[in-house]
Amino acid sequence: MDKKGLARALKQIATAIELIDSNPFRARAYHIAARAIETSPYSLEELVLEEKARGLKGIGPTMWERIQEYYAHGQLLSQQELLKSVPAGLWDLLTIPGLGTKRVRTLHETLEVTSLSELEYACHENRLLELPGFGPKMQANVLAGIHQVRSRAGHVLLPEALQQANYWLEQVRQWPAVVRAELTGPVRRFTPITNCVALLLAVDGSPQVVLAALREWLEATGVEGCRIEEQDDLALLTTDLPSGPDLKVYLCSTRHFAYYWLLTTGSEAHLTALRSQGLDDRQELKEAADEAAIYGQLGLAFIPPVLREDGEEVKWAASGQLPTLVQASDLPGVLHIHTTYSDGAHSLPEMAVAAAQQGYSYLGIADHSQTASYAGGLTAERVQQQWREIETLNQAQVGARLLKGIESDILPDGSLDYGDDLLAGFDFVIASVHSSLRMPAERMMSRLLAAIAHPAVTMLGHPTNRLLLGRGESAVDMPLLLEAAARHGKAMELNANPHRLDLDWTWCRLAKRLGVKIAVNPDAHRISGLDDVHYGILMAQKAGLTRDDIFIFSQ
DNA sequence: GCCGTTTTCGGCCCGACTGTTTTCAGTCG
Numbered sequence: 001m002d003k004k005g006l007a008r009a010l011k012q013i014a015t016a017i018e019l020i021d022s023n024p025f026r027a028r029a030y031h032i033a034a035r036a037i038e039t040s041p042y043s044l045e046e047l048v049l050e051e052k053a054r055g056l057k058g059i060g061p062t063m064w065e066r067i068q069e070y071y072a073h074g075q076l077l078s079q080q081e082l083l084k085s086v087p088a089g090l091w092d093l094l095t096i097p098g099l100g101t102k103r104v105r106t107l108h109e110t111l112e113v114t115s116l117s118e119l120e121y122a123c124h125e126n127r128l129l130e131l132p133g134f135g136p137k138m139q140a141n142v143l144a145g146i147h148q149v150r151s152r153a154g155h156v157l158l159p160e161a162l163q164q165a166n167y168w169l170e171q172v173r174q175w176p177a178v179v180r181a182e183l184t185g186p187v188r189r190f191t192p193i194t195n196c197v198a199l200l201l202a203v204d205g206s207p208q209v210v211l212a213a214l215r216e217w218l219e220a221t222g223v224e225g226c227r228i229e230e231q232d233d234l235a236l237l238t239t240d241l242p243s244g245p246d247l248k249v250y251l252c253s254t255r256h257f258a259y260y261w262l263l264t265t266g267s268e269a270h271l272t273a274l275r276s277q278g279l280d281d282r283q284e285l286k287e288a289a290d291e292a293a294i295y296g297q298l299g300l301a302f303i304p305p306v307l308r309e310d311g312e313e314v315k316w317a318a319s320g321q322l323p324t325l326v327q328a329s330d331l332p333g334v335l336h337i338h339t340t341y342s343d344g345a346h347s348l349p350e351m352a353v354a355a356a357q358q359g360y361s362y363l364g365i366a367d368h369s370q371t372a373s374y375a376g377g378l379t380a381e382r383v384q385q386q387w388r389e390i391e392t393l394n395q396a397q398v399g400a401r402l403l404k405g406i407e408s409d410i411l412p413d414g415s416l417d418y419g420d421d422l423l424a425g426f427d428f429v430i431a432s433v434h435s436s437l438r439m440p441a442e443r444m445m446s447r448l449l450a451a452i453a454h455p456a457v458t459m460l461g462h463p464t465n466r467l468l469l470g471r472g473e474s475a476v477d478m479p480l481l482l483e484a485a486a487r488h489g490k491a492m493e494l495n496a497n498p499h500r501l502d503l504d505w506t507w508c509r510l511a512k513r514l515g516v517k518i519a520v521n522p523d524a525h526r527i528s529g530l531d532d533v534h535y536g537i538l539m540a541q542k543a544g545l546t547r548d549d550i551f552i553f554s555q
Numbered sequence: 556g557c558c559g560t561t562t563t564c565g566g567c568c569c570g571a572c573t574g575t576t577t578t579c580a581g582t583c584g
Binding site for chain 1: 556557558566567568569570571573574575576578580581582583584
């Protein structure tokens with residue numbers, strides 16, 4: 001229970017109102033309240049106990065009551081009736097791109113559609129064509145969207161996967177028969193998206209007995225449909241949880257732990273590469289004391305899990321070329337920070353102090369530029385004002401040294417959002433696309449190439465604009481873009497927000513070959529957002545990047 | 556449901572895009 005949960009609950013009410021109520025402004029009030037809470041710098045406790053919420057614009061008497069209600073009960077009890085009157089399947093429909101509350105409402109009220117399957121059926125019967133606001137293209141898009149949503153079901157982003165994995169780990173470690181329990185599978189490799197949380201348990205005695213008890217315990221906690229498979233001396237319990245990723249629990253004996261840890265961690269491509277080095281031919285490897293010993297026996301240096309992806313890493317290890325992976329501690333500072341000047345939650349001094357506390361010597365401020373009006377983008381005057389405040393703070397040395405940067409929108413014609421004179425005054429410029437994301441490839445590329453060629457631009461921000469599990473990539477010819485970056489001596493952002501992780505790690509390898517520096521930027525909108533840098537570092541490691549491949553600010 | 560007054564009701568954020576229309580509604584960032 002935190003303020004994120006509160007904001008989510010308020011947004012849910014807003015959506016429910018839009019789906020079944022008649023007053024759109026009431027819904028808007030909930031949306032505005034949710035946003036006010038999200039962007040405020042206060043924790044849930046401060047909002048309630050110190051009554052900070054009452055001072056926020058958009059929080060009136062009713063919202064203040066709702067906030068207290070959430071704090072007391074962890075949910076909005078007074079709104080349960082409202083939520084109950086929304087058919088559960090409508091929430092699924094809203095995840096289809098192009099369907100908002102208005103269209104979902106139309107589908108529900110006219111076609112009585114209440115689930116993805118019913119909607120799919122209605123599409124096949126061409127019944128969407130007759131509805132106001134729908135046509136053949138919309139129907140086709142909806143059908144495509146249904147397939148997209150289905151293929152995403154059960155997948156979660158890395159932070160959620162880690163959270164779930166750690167929860168299960170804590171649980172099974174309390175079991176007396178469990179000698180050792182570790183995270184394994186894709187989450188141990190820190191893959192950005194996963195549909196499977198896997199654990200490996202070393203057990204005393206018969207795995208069957210432990211498995212049966214485990215199944216019983218899981219079913220008692222409400223997890224149904226456990227399946228058990230056994231092969232050789234490895235047992236596996238799989239459950240399809242009602243939502244989110246599958247839980248897989250592997251069991252083996254203590255002496256086989258390292259071997260099976262390696263096997264269950266994967267990836268398949270990594271294991272295939274290891275087999276070509278003789279992984280299957282050496283029985284003694286099954287009894288190895290730890291993973292390092294197995295790699296050692298195969299004539300390889302230890303390959304950290306984060307790197308075990310496409311098999312390339314085994315070639316590196318075999319030729320003694322395993323890179324010394326970049327670490328978070330290699331970053332003297334970070335760039336791409338939003339503040340209250342645009343859509344951030346914390347002020348310049350608050351961010352500066354927080355950054356210093358985390359050991360950063362500099363912090364690159366990059367608020368939104370003027371065209372991003374929805375995010376409170378800065379006019380030229382506000383930019384000047386921010387510069388003055390930065391200079392004052394730097395002179396007073398209140399925290400990390402603040403750099404004057406900007407996240408400038410790349411306008412549809414490829415130009416930036418300010419005149420060249422103003423742009424030249426920044427310490428660094430991140431050029432990002434925030435609108436017209438679905439331009440055809442040719443126009444998108446000339447837009448990006450124009451931006452990257454602009455002398456004031458330091459790097460491109462979130463180059464593909466994807467949102468993992470949310471939005472596809474813009475039409476970007478990445479090799480062409482990276483070559484241009486190399487030619488102009490520009491860096492490429494690896495946006496560390498776990499929803500983005502953009503540039504994707506697979507492209508970072510090409511960037512490295514071309515000599516394009518990768519900037520691991522947190523894109524923080526609040527103090528806690530600084531922590532996202534760790535996800536970016538993990539992706540940089542996955543790509544095999546070293547400290548020398550990373551963009552470090554210098555003047 | 557909130558806000559801000561022309562202070563107790565009337566109005567509520569914006570620009571671009573898409574797919575639908577034939578001048579506009581819905582969605583999205």
